[in-house]
Amino acid sequence: MRNVYKSLMVVSAGFLLGAGVVWADGRYWTYDASAGATAPENVQAGQPYFLQTGRSEASGSAWFLWGDRFKNTSSLTSDFVYYFEEVPGVTAKNGAKVYYIKRQNGDYLAQPGNAQIYTPSVERAWKVVVHTAVNRDPEYAYSHPNAEGEAPTQYKGMDAYINEAKDNNNFDDLDLAAASYLNLSNGLTITSVEANQPDEPTSPFMALLNYPGDNTASYVSLGTDYSRNVWLVYPATKQSAIEALKSVMQETTGGQTLDEKIKNYPLGNGVAQYSKEKHDKLVALWEKAKAYADGTATGTDAEIEAVAEAILPAYQDFVSTPNPLVPGYYIMTSWRAETGSGYDGGALYDRSAVDPGDRTLRWTLRENDGVDYREADTLSYNTCKMVWEVVAAKEKGLFYFRNFETGNYIGTASQLYQSISVTENPVNTYNIQANPKIPGFFSFYSPDLPKSSAEYSGIHTERAL
Incomplete structure (x- = not known):
């Protein structure tokens, strides 16, 4: 009997495809990029929008707010759609409209200090004001004079603008809610209605912050950062x-x-x-x-x-539903041997079967090095060191891997990216998991090992004996 399955080094990732989106809401949306972003003064309550990060626009890409993260995609779903919902009876000191930011699913952007970035409760929703972004030079410099005989204090960027305004006692042009290092046409900032200290003219505002488009692991946040506070908004249509x-x-x-x-x-x-x-x-x-x-x-x-x-x-x-690993006998080969060139079959074996003083796992990989494996080879005494018995552990869905020739078990590594040892007794349990990034291949997973320490983690069942 042959059970063929492929695998590769452990890769930690999850499926990126969306689930649970209500189709009636209009799953897929689009926008007219050629028409340009909506001018901040033309933002309308009740109009669905996409929110593009200013940092991605500045770098020539297009990353959009996507829940608590950002994504660059041509498939803009309802997860990307936001509304500015006007707060009735409330305006800012300058008469500007005040909004809640609402998702297509009905959740609101939560006020600072909330445990989650979104909330279903309007009572916990963040009240915000939209401002036309005002460009400030991050290299702008100002020297604050000190007492006679002392060198002046040098300031740069927004610190320079703020301290110059303090020294001149003129805050008319400071506009910390709108200030940004990004200079984008129709760029806007989204901030709290009042500064952190409302009566202090140099107090910063809490802003909705974005991140560069080349960092897919970043999360949306609230805070003060003049290099991350500009957004572009585009009308979204189903x-x-x-x-x-x-x-x-x-x-x-x-x-x-x-x-x-x-x-x-x-x-x-x-x-x-x-x-x-x-x-x-x-x-x-x-x-x-x-x-x-x-x-x-x-x-x-x-x-x-x-x-x-x-x-x-x-x-x-x-x-996402391959048939699970079950007890049996397997020969395991690496993804490198499966997809590369210049290798033999790349089987995993217990090196102590060849050198009793070396109790580590090895790949055959190199051709003609004295320990070779090829799928077409007849199973014999020479391949016993490459055969592993999969033995069920007490924990459901986990297994021990025992070498057929030596009786040793796949063990552990002393630290990350070091060779994995073999042990006389079962210590570490393993299983395989479908790898979402490489179709048809599997990751070798162990809850007993430090993350990424399973260096010899490729499994490819060539034969079930």
Whole structure:
């Protein structure tokens, strides 16, 4: 019996595809970039908007506020849609309108100090004012005179503007709510209604901050940072049923054909193989969607939306549910050997079977180095060191890996990025997990190891003996 599954070094990641979005809200939206961003003075309550980070615009890309994070994508869903909801009966000191910022799902941007960035309660919503961003030079310098005989204090950037205003007792042009180091057409800032210390003219305002578009791990925050406080807002419009369908298809495959996208997912009933039934369901949906998108089939908006709504769940259901690891005997090979060149089959083996003084895991990898593995080789005494018995542990879904020749178990590493040892007794439990970034490949996971220490973590079941 052959159970073929592929794997690679541990990669920690999660599926990026959205789930749980209510289709009736209009899942897919679009905007007219050529029309430019809305001028701050033209922002309207009740109009759906996308909020682009000023930092990404300055760097030539387009990253948008996406919940508590930012994302660069052509598939703008309802998760990206925001509204300025006017606070009734409240205005700023200068007469400006005061808003809540509301998501498409009904949650509000929460006031500073709240445990979460969003809240379903309007009582906890943050009241904000929109300002036209005023450019300030981050290199601007000012020398504050000190007592006779003392050198002047040098200030730079906003500190220079603030201290110069203090010395001149003139705060008319300071405008700390609107000040920013970014100079963008139609750029705006979103701040608290009052400064942190309302009666202090040099007190900063709490602002909604963004981050450079090249940092996908960043989170939205509230604070004072004149290099991160500018936004561009674009009116958002719902896509038609057929446009939304095409967006779903784009989001699902990234522009590839479905065959190309899922070609590395092996079908079958074996370990780490994927359900043919789920595969066929996805393919049938895709063919129907493709016919609508190509114009070779027609349907009502409701029929087209039903197909569009079903595609992502069907795709996720297929790719995220491989058959689990079960006890048995396996030969494990690395992703490098699977995809690279100049290697043998790259099997994982217990080095102590060759050198009793070296109790570590090794890959064969290098060709003709005395320990080689090739899939076509006949199983023999020479391959016993590469065979691992998967033994169920007490914890459900976890296993020990025991070498068939030596009886040793895959152990642990002394520190990150060091070789993993083998042990006489079972110490570390493992399992495999589908890797979301490399279709059809798996990560070797152990809750007993420090994160990323499983250096020899690639598993590829060539044979179940």
